[in-house]
Amino acid sequence: MNKLIKALGLGLFTILSCNLGFSQDQAGPVEMADGMRQSGKIYVVIAVILTILAGLIFYIVRLDRKITRLEKENG
Amino acid sequence: MRKSWWKIVCVVLLVYAIVGGLLLPVPALRQLQETIRNLYYHVCMWFAMMILFTTSVVYSIKHLRTLNYTYDIYAREYAAVGLLLGLLGYGTGAIWASYTWADPNNPAYASFGSIVREPKLIGAAMAILIYFAYFVLRSSITDIDKRARVSAVYNVFAYAMLFPSIWIVPRLLPSLHPGQEGNPALNFNDIDARMRMVFYPAVIGWTLLGVWISTLKIRLTLLKEKSWLNE
Numbered sequence: 001m002n003k004l005i006k007a008l009g010l011g012l013f014t015i016l017s018c019n020l021g022f023s024q025d026q027a028g029p030v031e032m033a034d035g036m037r038q039s040g041k042i043y044v045v046i047a048v049i050l051t052i053l054a055g056l057i058f059y060i061v062r063l064d065r066k067i068t069r070l071e072k073e074n075g
Numbered sequence: 076m077r078k079s080w081w082k083i084v085c086v087v088l089l090v091y092a093i094v095g096g097l098l099l100p101v102p103a104l105r106q107l108q109e110t111i112r113n114l115y116y117h118v119c120m121w122f123a124m125m126i127l128f129t130t131s132v133v134y135s136i137k138h139l140r141t142l143n144y145t146y147d148i149y150a151r152e153y154a155a156v157g158l159l160l161g162l163l164g165y166g167t168g169a170i171w172a173s174y175t176w177a178d179p180n181n182p183a184y185a186s187f188g189s190i191v192r193e194p195k196l197i198g199a200a201m202a203i204l205i206y207f208a209y210f211v212l213r214s215s216i217t218d219i220d221k222r223a224r225v226s227a228v229y230n231v232f233a234y235a236m237l238f239p240s241i242w243i244v245p246r247l248l249p250s251l252h253p254g255q256e257g258n259p260a261l262n263f264n265d266i267d268a269r270m271r272m273v274f275y276p277a278v279i280g281w282t283l284l285g286v287w288i289s290t291l292k293i294r295l296t297l298l299k300e301k302s303w304l305n306e
Contacts, residue, residue, distance in 0.1 A: 042097060048095050057086055060287060064082075067294050074298060 078173045082287055088280030092119075095273045106175055113171050115273055119281040120164030125237075127157030127289065128206075132234040135227035138169050144304060145297065147223035150230055151213065154293040158206045165199055169216050172196075176251045180302070194248040198240040205233045 096115035104111060131153035138146035176190055190196070212229055216222035245252065297304070 002150075021221070046094055046097050049097075050090065051235070053089060053093060057089075063291055064287075067291060070298055071294065074301060 076141070081283055085283035085287060088276045090285065092097050092273060092277035092280050095186075096277060099273060102270070107144060110175055111270075113167065114270060117164060117167040117171055117282075119277050120160045120167060121149060121241075122278045123181075123282040123285045124160040124164060126155045126284050127153050128234055128237060129161065130286075130289075131157060131248055132230055132261040135230040138223060138227045142220075142224070142299075144219070144223055147227060150227060150228055152289045152296060153211060153293065155231065156289040158203065158210075160281075160285055161199070161203050161206070165196075165203060168196070168199075169279075170249075193252060193253040194245040194250050195241075199244045201240040202237050205236050209233050225295055 092115050096112055101111050131150045134146045134150035134153065137143070138150060172190055172193075176193075187209070209226060209229055213222055213226045216225060
C-alpha cells in the first residue's frame, strides 16, 4: 500500500515537474487577466488580511455567543 | 450575542479600513512612500488605546465615588485591552520606524542608536510600563476591597502620567516622529483629505474592536465573580 502511494506520488511529481518545464519554455507575455494579479498583486495581500480578520471576527463572535449562553445558564 | 449593531459597524469599518486603506490613493511622500498607509493601523492603535484608558479611568473614578466593585472590573478590563493595543502600537511603530527613519545607507541596526533615543519611543515605553505597574499593583494586593480602591487611585495617577509622557515631553524635544507641533493625524493641515476619509472610520473601527474585546472580558469576569458579587 505504502509503495503504491510512493509510486503514485513520484509519478505525479514527475508529471507536474514536466509541466513546469513546459510553461517556462513558452516565452512571451501570457497575461491571464484576473484581479488577483494586478497592481503589484496588492489584492493578494488584501485577501490575506481579510482572511485573518474574518478568522478573528469569527472567533470573537463565537466567544461572545458562548459567554451569552453561560450568562443565560447562570442567569 | 448582545447589542450587536455596533459590532456589525465595527466589522464593516475594519473591512473598509483594510480594503480602502490599501487601495485608495494616498499622497506620495519621499520618505514614507506607501508606508503612509500605516496611519490607518499604527496610529489607530494609539487612538484606541487612549480612548480605552480614558474609559478605564472614568470607571475607576466611578468606583471611588460609589465603591461598587463592578466598576473596578470595568476599569481593569478596559485598561488591560488598552495596554494590549498600546503594545501593538509600539511594535508596529518599531517596524515602521526601522524602514523609514533608519539611514538607508547603513544597515538598520547601525541606526538603532538614534532610533532608541527618540523621545516619543521613550515616552510611550514609560506610559506602557506605568500601566504594567497597575496590573502588578493589582495582583499584589489580596484584599479585594483594598485592591479595588488602591488600584483605582493608581489608575488616576497612571492616566495623569500619560499626558506628560506621550503628549507633552516628546513635543518639547527634537524628534523624528511626525506631529511635532500638534496632534499627529488630527491636524487638518498635515493630513490629506483623502486619508481622513479612511482614517476616521478606521479609528472608530479599531476602537470598537477594543471595546468589544473588553466587554467580553468584563462579562467573563462578572460571571466568575458572580458567586459573591450578589451576596
